[in-house]
Structures are given as structure tokens and as C-alpha cells.
Amino acid sequence: xxxxxxxxxxxxxxxxxxxxxxxxxxxxxxxxxxxxxxxxxxxxxxxxxxxxxxxxxxxxxxxxxxxxxxxxxxxxxxxxxxxxxxxxxxxxxxxxxxxxxxxxxxxxxxxxxxxxxxxxxxxxxxxxxxxxxxxxxxxxxxxxxxxxxxxxxxxxxxxxxxxxxxxxxxxxxxxxxxxxxxxxxxxxxxxxxxxxxxxxxxxxxxxxxxxxxxxxxxxxxxxxxxxxxxxxxxxxxxxxxxxxxxxxxxxxxxxxxxxxxxxxxxxxxxxxxxxxxxxxxxxxxxxxxxxxxxxxxxxxxxxxxxxxxxxxxxxxxxxxxxxxxxxxxxxxxxxxxxxxxxxxxxxxxxxxxxxxxxxxxxxxxxxxxxxxxxxxxxxxxxxxxxxxxxxxxxxxxxxxxxxxxxxxxxxxxxxxxxxxxxxxxxxxxxxxxxxxxxxxxxxxxxxxxxxxxxxxxxxxxxxxxxxxxxxxxxxxxxxxxxxxxxxxxxxxxxxxxxxxxxxxxxxxxxxxxxxxxxxxxxxxxxxxxxxxxxxxxxxxxxxxxxxxxxxxxxxxxxxxxxxxxxxxxxxxxxxxx
Numbered sequence: 001x002x003x004x005x006x007x008x009x010x011x012x013x014x015x016x017x018x019x020x021x022x023x024x025x026x027x028x029x030x031x032x033x034x035x036x037x038x039x040x041x042x043x044x045x046x047x048x049x050x051x052x053x054x055x056x057x058x059x060x061x062x063x064x065x066x067x068x069x070x071x072x073x074x075x076x077x078x079x080x081x082x083x084x085x086x087x088x089x090x091x092x093x094x095x096x097x098x099x100x101x102x103x104x105x106x107x108x109x110x111x112x113x114x115x116x117x118x119x120x121x122x123x124x125x126x127x128x129x130x131x132x133x134x135x136x137x138x139x140x141x142x143x144x145x146x147x148x149x150x151x152x153x154x155x156x157x158x159x160x161x162x163x164x165x166x167x168x169x170x171x172x173x174x175x176x177x178x179x180x181x182x183x184x185x186x187x188x189x190x191x192x193x194x195x196x197x198x199x200x201x202x203x204x205x206x207x208x209x210x211x212x213x214x215x216x217x218x219x220x221x222x223x224x225x226x227x228x229x230x231x232x233x234x235x236x237x238x239x240x241x242x243x244x245x246x247x248x249x250x251x252x253x254x255x256x257x258x259x260x261x262x263x264x265x266x267x268x269x270x271x272x273x274x275x276x277x278x279x280x281x282x283x284x285x286x287x288x289x290x291x292x293x294x295x296x297x298x299x300x301x302x303x304x305x306x307x308x309x310x311x312x313x314x315x316x317x318x319x320x321x322x323x324x325x326x327x328x329x330x331x332x333x334x335x336x337x338x339x340x341x342x343x344x345x346x347x348x349x350x351x352x353x354x355x356x357x358x359x360x361x362x363x364x365x366x367x368x369x370x371x372x373x374x375x376x377x378x379x380x381x382x383x384x385x386x387x388x389x390x391x392x393x394x395x396x397x398x399x400x401x402x403x404x405x406x407x408x409x410x411x412x413x414x415x416x417x418x419x420x421x422x423x424x425x426x427x428x429x430x431x432x433x434x435x436x437x438x439x440x441x442x443x444x445x446x447x448x449x450x451x452x453x454x455x456x457x458x459x460x461x462x463x464x465x466x467x468x469x470x471x472x473x474x475x476x477x478x479x480x481x482x483x484x485x486x487x488x489x490x491x492x493x494x495x496x497x498x499x500x501x502x503x504x505x506x507x508x509x510x511x512x513x514x515x516x517x518x519x520x521x522x523x524x525x526x527x528x529x530x531x532x533x534x535x536x537x538x539x540x541x542x543x544x545x546x547x548x549x550x551x552x553x554x555x556x557x558x559x560x561x562x563x564x565x566x567x568x569x570x571x572x573x574x575x576x577x
Contacts (some may be wrong), residue, residue: 002201003258004265007216009272010204010254013245014238019195019215020085021225022232034088038185039079040198041094041174045161046153047199047217048074051137053148062122062475062533064148069527069535071157072164074132079170081134081222085235090194092165092174094158094317095181102385102392105152105341110390112150113346119476120151122533138222138235155340156491156526159316163525176320182206187295195239204242205258205293213241249273259289316498322363322382323502326370336394339386340491344484345477351484352386354449355492359384360397361414362492362499365513369503415512418496421445422519428553432543434522435529436467442489443467443554446482458482463554464547469537490529497523 019035052066052074066074082089112120154160165174177184185196186206196203196214203214219238225231246253251273260272267275280286315323318337325335344351363382383394425441432440443463450457458466459478465471466482497520500513523529531539 003205003262006204006258006261007201007240009261009269010240010245011238013248014240016236017239018234018236019239020082020087020235022084022086022234034086036088036090036192036194037082038090038188038192038194038196039092040181040185040196040200040203041092041161042158042181043197043199043217044075044078044092045071045157048078048137048161049153049157050148051139052132054136062120062470065154065532067527067532067535068154068156068160068163068530070532071154072160072527074137075161076164076168076170077132077134078137079165081137082235085222085233087235089170089173090192091188092170093181093184093188094162094174094176095184102338102341102387106346106387106390106392108150108152109341109343110346113477115150117477119474120480121473122470122475134233135222135224138220152341152343155342155487156530159340160526162315162317163527176315176317183295186293190295202293204240205255206242206295207253207255207293208242210243211241212243213239215239251276255290255293258293259286262289315502316495319362319366319495319499319502323366323370326367334381334383337382337384339384341387342484342487343480344387345481346387346390347477348481349455350387351481351488352384353453354446354485355489356397357414358418358489358492358496361418362496363397365503366499412510412512415516419512419516419519422516425553426519432545433539434524435531435539436543436545438490438493438523438529439467439486440550440553442486443482443550445489446485447554449485457555460551460555463551467547467550468540468545470533471537475533487530493520493523494526494529496520 049066049071052070053064079089079092162174162176165171175184182198182200182202183206185198186203186208188194189196189208189212193209193212195212196208197217197220198214199217201216208214215237221236222233223236224233242254249257251257256276257269257272260275261267264272318339322335322337339352342351367382382397384397385392385394388395421444422441425437425444429437429440443458443466447457447463449455462476462478462482465479466486470479496516500517500520503513
């Protein structure tokens with residue numbers, strides 16, 4: 001987020017620095033005190049996303065969106081290029097997006113729909129990206145492509161990067177942290193030393209230690225050295241050594257300066273410095289500001305590990321946050337989950353409603369694990385933050401307050417119902433790839449949710465278009481919303497699969513859990529589960545999907561006697577087979 005203009009005020013005091021070099025010979029390594037980087041994970045994801053978007057000869061907003069696979073591979077390429085320039089990476093810190101940012105994205109989405117009420121543009125020309133060079137990953141051009149301005153970023157950007165890193169050597173230094181990644185980076189800098197690589201100017205405000213610094217992704221550049229004998233290229237950046245900058249400004253630190261810049265975004269640097277030496281007009285507001293940029297009492301990871309669930313960097317951020325809260329703050333009440341902001345039709349019911357039942361399953365299973373290991377721990381309600389109408393608000397997902405064993409706490413009927421539906425889709429569409437089979441399952445879940453909740457279901461044409469890709473020059477809001485609902489179901493299945501892999505107590509004794517885990521074994525990672533609009537067209541053509549069969553299966557509604565609550569949408573039930 002950052003404080004408006006604060007980084008600009010300090011730019012004059014930044015130091016142009018050569019951080020490393022790439023040798024002309026692959027085996028030539030420079031081991032003399034290489035710079036040590038602490039990387040803001042969400043900042044990395046957004047950096048490569050916008051660099052990739054510039055590579056498309058796009059005619060519409062959806063054409064300009066890179067795929068999750070491309071985003072993950074670009075993140076790996078970025079880190080590899082850092083290493084090639086003899087930079088040492090100490091850690092990659094990721095966090096969960098919180099409600100203030102969700103509200104900002106909602107405002108942007110409403111503006112977009114108002115501007116384009118019929119839908120968003122897409123091309124029939126299947127634009128392909130130009131090759132990505134290392135210099136493009138590090139160039140200083142950082143504006144948002146005009147076709148993407150105002151459009152929220154892909155909802156699973158950070159999880160996609162985590163997925164990609166989980167298969168590489170970077171998995172061991174990647175972690176999901178509670179709260180904000182910038183707080184974690186600041187604390188790590190104070191504890192270990194290093195340069196924080198980020199896109200968030202808030203890092204200039206933290207006390208990161210006397211000998212550490214901040215570098216922005218947008219300021220990193222690679223310069224070729226064609227005349228040099230042993231050096232191919234050098235990595236340069238403007239570095240912000242915050243403690244030294246404070247000394248040059250004759251200030252004890254930068255927090256009070258940042259505070260006055262936040263109070264008055266129009267203030268000059270000279271005037272902000274003058275106000276630092278004046279009495280505080282609102283001591284309580286100043287204390288809240290200090291708390292916002294404090295690194296004290298941050299480390300909850302060791303407490304979470306005591307719950308019996310070992311967190312790793314590639315666990316989904318929402319599940320990581322959920323587990324951390326259950327292991328600590330849930331002792332005192334509710335647990336907050338911030339669902340990703342979907343690109344959907346804001347005039348319709350939230351796309352997340354269609355997968356409430358699936359998400360509740362994994363919440364209950366994980367909560368039962370914590371309850372089993374901490375018999376005295378009462379579990380309160382889960383508060384899911386997502387869009388409701390034109391606001392972002394919490395919805396209550398109730399959990400039992402009992403402390404019974406895992407097997408007693410689980411609603412095995414719900415788990416069996418989900419397994420049965422997944423198995424039916426698997427048997428019906430054995431010849432198609434797992435990506436398409438799970439997509440068809442999500443379409444059917446969505447269609448039946450509309451029927452049960454007395455809402456107009458998706459049309460045959462919309463189901464067909466979201467099965468095989470979009471044609472024409474416009475993606476209608478009906479299709480955009482249905483695509484968001486598909487993503488909501490698939491992401492919920494991913495949460496279930498990952499959550500089941502982390503259960504260590506009582507799982508073997510619950511047949512329904514073992515069955516569900518086996519069925520989800522072939523659920524692809526995000527890069528293979530959620531294709532881009534362009535990829536969906538190409539995959540459908542390659543697999544020769546029979547659209548009529550898919551539409552018939554999706555729209556076949558069978559009422560079952562078993563009912564279960566649809567968590568996150570109080571007052572409705574699901575009752576389909």
C-alpha cells in the first residue's frame with residue numbers, strides 16, 4: 001500500500017548501487033560477501049505479473065492477462081536471474097490479503113462494470129506473448145498496462161507463485177506469514193540483516209536495523225557489459241538505507257516523518273521535517289501509527305507448530321492463516337479468513353457462495369485436529385470476509401464448541417456427499433484431462449446451487465462458452481460471473497486437498513477422509529487447474545470436448561433426500577446428488 005509520496009520524498013537520499021554481476025563463465029562465482037535479500041513474496045508476484053502483461057499484443061483486457069503457469073515460471077526466472085548475479089536469498093515472505101485491500105478491489109470492479117456494462121473485450125486472434133528476456137524482468141518501466149488499469153489482478157496470483165516455487169529449491173526459504181509480509185520482512189532484516197526487496201514503500205517506515213536497506217522491484221535493472229572480459233551484466237538498483245537516511249535528515253528515525261506525510265499527503269519534505277520537532281496534536285493516533293509499523297509480538301509460527309501441523313511455504317495462504325489463528329488467537333474467539341477477491345459481476349450474489357459447503361468441510365477437519373491436540377481449547381466461529389452486495393463483510397461459519405475427538409467432530413455425511421459427486425464426474429468423463437473433468441464438476445456444482453437457492457441458473461450458451469473458451473470480441477458479465485464461480489469451486493477443492501495433506505491426527509481412522517483424499521489425488525496445481533482465457537480455447541480444441549455432453553450433464557438436476565447447510569450463505573440448503 002504505502003504512504004503517498006513518501007518514497008518520492010526520500011528518492012534524493014537513495015544510493016545507486018551495484019548489487020552483483022553475472023560472470024561470463026558459468027563456473028565463475030563471486031563469494032566475497034554477496035548481498036543478502038529478503039523478498040516480499042506478494043511484491044514478487046505482482047512484479048512479474050505486470051512485466052508479463054506488457055508482452056502480449058492484446059486487444060482486450062482478458063487477452064492481456066498472463067496465465068498462472070506463465071506467472072509462476074516468470075517468478076522462478078526472476079529468482080534464478082538474481083542468483084546468477086551472485087545475490088543470496090535469505091527468505092521469501094508471503095501473506096494473506098486483508099479486508100482493506102478487498103474493499104479497494106471492489107471499488108475498482110464496480111467502476112469497470114459501470115464503464116463496460118456489456119462486458120470486457122477479448123480477441124479472436126489468440127495473441128501470443130513475445131519471448132521474455134531477463135532485462136525485461138528487471139526493467140524500470142513499471143506502469144500498469146492500459147488494458148488492465150482498474151481491473152483487479154488475478155485472484156490467485158500469490159498462491160500460483162507459491163505453487164511454482166514449491167517444486168524448486170526455493171521452497172525451503174519460502175514461508176507464509178501471519179499478518180503482512182512487510183512486517184515479517186522488517187523483523188527478519190532486524191534479526192538477520194539484509195536488503196528487503198519489495199514494492200511496498202511501507203518498508204521505509206519500519207525500523208529494519210542500522211545496516212540494512214530497502215530496494216524496490218521497479219528500481220532493479222540489469223545492464224549488459226559487452227566490453228567487459230569476465231562480466232556479462234551487472235545488477236543495479238537505487239538502495240534506501242533507512243537508518244543512514246534518517247541520520248542525513250538529522251532525525252532519530254523515519255517513523256515520525258512518515259507519520260506527518262500520512263497526515264498530510266501534500267506536505268513537502270522540509271515541512272514534514274519541521275513538524276517532527278513540533279508537539280504531537282493527537283497522541284493516540286500517533287501511538288496507533290507506531291503499532292502499525294511495529295515488529296513486536298509478530299512471530300506466531302512456533303506456537304502454530306505446537307498444534308501438530310507443520311507449516312511449509314507452499315501451503316495455501318488462507319489455510320496457513322487459518323491454522324495459525326486456530327493455534328493461537330482462536331482461544332479467545334473468532335477466526336478470520338480473507339477469501340481472494342474474484343473478478344465477478346458485482347451486481348450478483350458472491351461467486352464464493354457456490355463453494356461454501358466445500359470450504360466448510362476442510363475448516364471443520366482442521367479445527368477438529370486442533371481440538372484433538374488441545375483438549376481444553378474451545379473453538380469459536382470462523383468469519384469469512386468476502387463480497388456481499390457492494391460491500392466486503394464477514395459471514396459466519398459456525399464450528400462446534402465441543403472438544404471431542406476428530407472422528408466425532410467430523411460430519412462424515414458431508415464428506416461422503418462431496419466424494420460421491422466427484423466420483424460421478426470422474427466416471428462420466430474418464431477420457432478427458434483432470435483439468436477439464438474438475439472444471440465440469442465445478443460447472444455442475446454451480447448450476448445446482450442456483451436451482452436449490454431459487455436463482456436463475458446459467459444459460460446453456462454460457463455453460464458452453466465457459467467449457468470451451470470464449471469466442472467473439474466480448475466476454476459478457478454473465479460469463480465472467482460463471483467463470484468466477486467455477487474458480488471458487490476449484491479453489492475450494494484445492495484448499496481441501498492441501499488441508500487433508502496436513503492432517504496428522506485421526507485421519508487414518510476416518511474412512512471418508514481417506515476416500516476424499518484419494519479422489520483428489522489428481523487435482524492439478526493452479527497452473528493446470530485454472531487456465532487463462534487463451535489457454536482454455538487451445539486446450540478445448542486439442543481435447544475435442546463434446547460440448548453437448550457437458551451441457552447435458554451439468555443441467556441434469558437430481559434431488560436427493562440428504563440436506564446440509566450451505567455455510568457462508570445462511571438460510572439456504574443444498575440438496576442435489
